Amino acid sequence: MSDQPLMIAIDGPSGTGKSSVSKAVARALGVGYLDTGAMYRALTWWCLDQGIDLSDQAAVAREAASYPLEMGTDPAAPSVSVGGRAIDAQIREGRITAAVSQVATNLQVRALMRDKQHALMQQIASATGGVVAEGRDITTVVAPDAQVRILMTASEEARMARRSKELAVEAESTRSQIVDRDRIDSTVSQFHTAADGVVTVDTTTLNFEESVEAVLAIARGAGSD
Ligand SMILES: Nc1ncnc2c1ncn2[C@@H]1O[C@H](COP(=O)(O)OP(=O)(O)OP(=O)(O)O)[C@@H](O)[C@H]1O
Numbered sequence: 726m727s728d729q730p731l732m733i734a735i736d737g738p739s740g741t742g743k744s745s746v747s748k749a750v751a752r753a754l755g756v757g758y759l760d761t762g763a764m765y766r767a768l769t770w771w772c773l774d775q776g777i778d779l780s781d782q783a784a785v786a787r788e789a790a791s792y793p794l795e796m797g798t799d800p801a802a803p804s805v806s807v808g809g810r811a812i813d814a815q816i817r818e819g820r821i822t823a824a825v826s827q828v829a830t831n832l833q834v835r836a837l838m839r840d841k842q843h844a845l846m847q848q849i850a851s852a853t854g855g856v857v858a859e860g861r862d863i864t865t866v867v868a869p870d871a872q873v874r875i876l877m878t879a880s881e882e883a884r885m886a887r888r889s890k891e892l893a894v895e896a897e898s899t900r901s902q903i904v905d906r907d908r909i910d911s912t913v914s915q916f917h918t919a920a921d922g923v924v925t926v927d928t929t930t931l932n933f934e935e936s937v938e939a940v941l942a943i944a945r946g947a948g949s950d
């Protein structure tokens with residue numbers, strides 16, 4: 726059994742269960758949690774709050790290099806603040822979900838985020854003995870050396886149904902924030918098929934507890950190597 730901190734990277738399309746499952750896995754293992762999507766959402770919120778035109782790629786990249794982000798990485802109570810202001814609810818608003826891909830497809834932003842997220846994963850892992858980080862490019866770009874790398878998938882119908890239940894809206898009305906967002910995001914990240922060495926967990930027919938157990942089983946296998 727290795728005494729290295731356990732690094733778990735989970736990627737996948739929207740609505741597969743990455744965030745909720747990652748939090749539960751991190752809690753079960755007693756390690757920290759990093760929501761990398763929240764970092765892109767926070768940057769989007771910050772730029773809009775500062776009156777920055779999201780199509781001005783250089784201006785957005787300047788903010789990505791300097792925005793005063795603080796990530797709370799306790800999986801029982803993850804949090805996001807900028808400049809001391811809690812913006813957990815604001816970053817989930819529809820206007821941010823609709824705009825975030827424009828920020829996330831800015832390649833200068835992605836390079837800065839990669840470095841920031843890689844460093845945060847190391848810090849969290851050193852402090853808590855491990856980390857579960859989830860997003861779109863963690864298994865391939867941010868932490869390709871993580872001991873556990875998982876691609877979480879689910880059918881489009883299942884993902885839309887889950888989001889529609891969560892938001893109490895018609896499934897069809899979730900299409901833009903699930904399918905259309907994935908289409909834009911996949912122009913810069915590869916999260917529809919598993920890269921070499923990445924294990925696929927298809928949650929289409931699993932319930933939440935079964936999805937958590939599937940990830941824990943893979944983590945246990947890696948921990949005993
Ligand atoms: N296996 C599952 N079965 C049923 N519902 C699930 C399952 N996993 C997660 N859910 C529910 O599906 C919804 C979407 O999950 P979650 O937000 O974790 O997805 P996500 O992949 O992180 O999405 P996004 O990338 O858009 O943030 C949540 O309401 C969650 O409770």
Ligand SMILES: Nc1ccn([C@@H]2O[C@H](COP(=O)(O)O)[C@@H](O)[C@H]2O)c(=O)n1
Binds near residue numbers: 825
């Ligand atoms: N590693 C990542 C994580 C996220 N993104 C972008 O952020 C958006 C929001 O992510 P959520 O998981 O909170 O829905 C997502 O749509 C991507 O644009 C990313 O590019 N890379």
